[in-house]
Amino acid sequence: MNSSSKKSALKENDGIDQPEAISSSSIQQIQKLRRKQPTADDLITAILKGDKIALSRAITLVESTNPDHIEKANQVIQGCLPFANKSVRIGITGVPGVGKSTFIEAFGKYLTSIGKKVAVLAVDPSSSISHGSILGDKTRMEELVRDENAYIRPSASGESLGGVARKTRESIILCEACGFDTILIETVGVGQSETAVHSMVDFFLLLNLAGAGDELQGIKRGIMEMADLIVINKADGDNITKAKLAKTEFNRALHMFPAKSSGWNPSVTTCSAIQKTGIDTTWQTIQNYLFVTKENSYFETKRANQNQYWLLETINDQLKNHFYNNSEIESLLEQNKKAVQNNEKSPFAAAQELLKKYFK
Amino acid sequence: MNSSSKKSALKENDGIDQPEAISSSSIQQIQKLRRKQPTADDLITAILKGDKIALSRAITLVESTNPDHIEKANQVIQGCLPFANKSVRIGITGVPGVGKSTFIEAFGKYLTSIGKKVAVLAVDPSSSISHGSILGDKTRMEELVRDENAYIRPSASGESLGGVARKTRESIILCEACGFDTILIETVGVGQSETAVHSMVDFFLLLNLAGAGDELQGIKRGIMEMADLIVINKADGDNITKAKLAKTEFNRALHMFPAKSSGWNPSVTTCSAIQKTGIDTTWQTIQNYLFVTKENSYFETKRANQNQYWLLETINDQLKNHFYNNSEIESLLEQNKKAVQNNEKSPFAAAQELLKKYFK
Structure with missing residues (x-):
């Protein structure tokens, strides 16, 4: 309709129709989405009932960097604790190459078969670069993935090991509240991630292969020293x-390490993950x-110490972040x-200069 | 003289003689002492001339907790750098029990004999409790102590390893500026002090004894892994x-460790510190x-890395101190x-609560 066709002394050009600020269909979509977003309490209730979808959602919140999500994640964790x-654990x-995925699948299936x-969680700080080298490809655990008594979650990604480790550790709490009684935490046998995983588990298993006489080569001493059990696969x-x-x-090599404060003597077993032999011995x-x-009482003491370790570790990490990210x-x-x-400067004089600036 | 004996209408009782605010003899003493306290520049000049008394004074400043001394120590270090x-190093x-003092005496005497x-410095955080278990009793190195080309300083005391290590590391700079070209840093073979010492030296020597077939028992793996040379004493x-x-x-044991980035293959020698054999081989x-x-170029790179390590280590230590000493x-x-x-709380939630308070 053209307003100029009106019989009137006043002529006014038509404006262009403005679209509504938010279209009604968008509103509907958003409302639908909002209805779908469960509250922290909803998530807690569902997780406690064993709902794996709610568990996944909560872990996604734990992995988020959005402050609202972090807040909500904390509520869920507090409720699950x-x-x-x-x-x-x-x-x-x-x-x-040692066959971790095959072993975890065989071991996991054995565990669900006995009730x-x-x-299965993972700590792999490299996953954000390699797009999930561990557990990323779930098809590697085809059978376990379809098992209703199993839950598999790939490693969280993140820039720092500390961040990835925190996310995994909080996910353990959520999985346990969801009724999972056996938590397997996978990591790659290279570097610092082992120490992080060691400080969040009850038992540490090192998977190995029989080599050409030089079995001890290539395995970091520190990792062998952490192991409660060495399983030789294949x-x-x-x-x-x-x-x-x-x-x-x-x-023989284990024998050379000093006795553990757990009172447990680490041992060595063999297995074939593919042929499913030796899994029950493990x-x-x-x-x-x-x-x-x-x-x-070592079990309980260790868990209490681990909690305290993570408290202090988190504080120390954040103190450093706050300092080093100061522009x-x-x-x-x-x-x-x-x-x-x-x-040109002594390290201590340089440190003092920086700290004076920071605390000014 | 009694004022009342004066012929006068006005009678006034005598007051008691007041001593001078500071007695003239005290003033003299203080002035003498002040004259004796050399300035930072005095110390630097004397140290560069090879004056061991000035060196000792500067190290005492480095070990002090008095802010004025710390300030002066920093000036001296900056001037010596x-x-x-x-x-x-x-x-x-x-x-x-392995015979460290005897070895250091024999080794030190050999070194001065070749010009x-x-x-000799030490890192022993326990010395403040045990009143100097290392080098505290200088009589254990009688000959070296009297050698004009040797300088022996017991471990600084302090509450933390970090503090003791810092003091030793700054003392190295002063000793070098004073013309000492071979710095021996002693530590006890138990725990964290080794890591601290390892990060301030060029070469790490592990002294050992021949045992009853179980030589490898009791020696921490980490320490063996750090060693560039194992010397079997006695x-x-x-x-x-x-x-x-x-x-x-x-x-054989050394052979099992991965190759070092220094390109150096650690080796094993034998010696008798008492009979002074094998010292030259070392x-x-x-x-x-x-x-x-x-x-x-590993030598130079390592020193640059060590400087950076101490810069960051000092910062991290101080950040923690500032937090944990907040009332x-x-x-x-x-x-x-x-x-x-x-x-009752997740470690991460607890950490967040504390950090919020701290950074408020």
Whole structure:
């Protein structure tokens, strides 16, 4: 309709129709979406009922960097906490190629077959670069993924190991509240992630292969020292003799380490994840460990210490972040780093200059 | 003289004679003392001339907690820095009883006999409790103490390893500026002090004994992994065969560690500090090490990295001190520690609460 066709002394050109600020269809969509977003209480209730979708949503909140999500995640964790902790947490490590996925699938299936509920998490700080080298490809655990008593979640991504580790550790609480009584935490056998995982599990399992006589090469001492059990995988076919020899070698090497404060003597077993042999022995060993460490209270003490460790670790991390991400500090630090490297300033004088600036 | 004896209408009682605010003899004493306190520039000049008394005074300033002394110490260090760094820094460790003092005396005397100037420092955080277990009793190094080309300084005391390590590290700079070209830093073979010493020396020497077949027992793996040379002491008399056997064992053990980024293959030698045999071999090995690592630039890179390490380490230490010594934080931290140990709060939620308070 053209207003100029009206019979009127006043002529006014038509404006262009303005669209509504928000279209009604958008409003409907948003409302629908909002209805779909469960509250923290909704999530807690669902998780406690064993709802895996709610569990996944809560873990997504834990992994988020959005302040609202973090707030909500904290509420969910706080609500789940009284129902968590009733589980055994098992760390599993081993260098790439050792067959971790196959082992976890076989071990997980065995556990669900004897009535356990199994959650599989991972700590892999490299996953944000490699797009999930661990557990990223769920098809590697086809059977376990379809098992209704199993829950598999790939490693959180993040820039720092500290961040990834925090997310995994909070996810453990959520999984436990959701009824999972056996938590497997996978990590790659290279570097600092092992220490992080070791400080969040009850039992640490090192997966290994029988090699060509030099089994001890290539495995970091520190990782061997952390292990409560070494499992030599691929003990099948022609490999059985080699695996048995490796078992003897590893046993001898373990013997050289000082006694553990857990009162537990680490041992070595063999298995074939593909042929599903030796899997029950692994579980039996873990059962023995739990018996020993619950009897001597080490189990409980260790968990309390781990909680305290993460409290202090988080504080220390954040204190450092706050300092090193300060824009004024950043440029001054670069100058000072150069000065101390060139012996123009003592490291302590340089540190004092920076700290004076920071605390001014 | 009594004023009342004066012929006068006005009678006034005598007051008691007041002593001068500061007696003239005190003033003289203080003035004398002030004259004796050299300025930072005085100290620098004297140190650069090789004056051991000035060196000791400067180290005392470095060890002081008095802010004026710290300020002055920093000036002296800054002035000495351009003349430091021209030395080899050797860390020496070994469990108590291995004969460290005897070895250092024999080694030090050998070094001065070939024209070296030797400074012996120590890192022993326990010394404040045990009143100087290392080097505290200088009579243990009677000959070296009287040697004009040697300088021996017991471990600084302090509450934290970080503090003790800082003081030792700054003392190295002063000793070098004073003309000492070979710095020996002693520490006990138990715990964290080794890591601190390792990060301030060019070469790390582990002193050991031949035992009853179980040489590897009791030595922390981490310490063996740090060693550039293992010296088996007390290879004399009936002990020679055992020492040779131990040498073979240690060589085999060293072989199991991954290759070092220095390009240097750690080795094992035997010596008798009491009979002064094998001491020259030790020095020859260190010379070889210096040749290899100066050739491949590792020596220089390591020192630059060590400077940067101490810069960051000092910052991180101070950030923590500032937080944990905050009186408001202290009590809140205790509450939160208990809460996380009892699973009433997640470690991360507790950390956030504390950090919010701190950064408010």
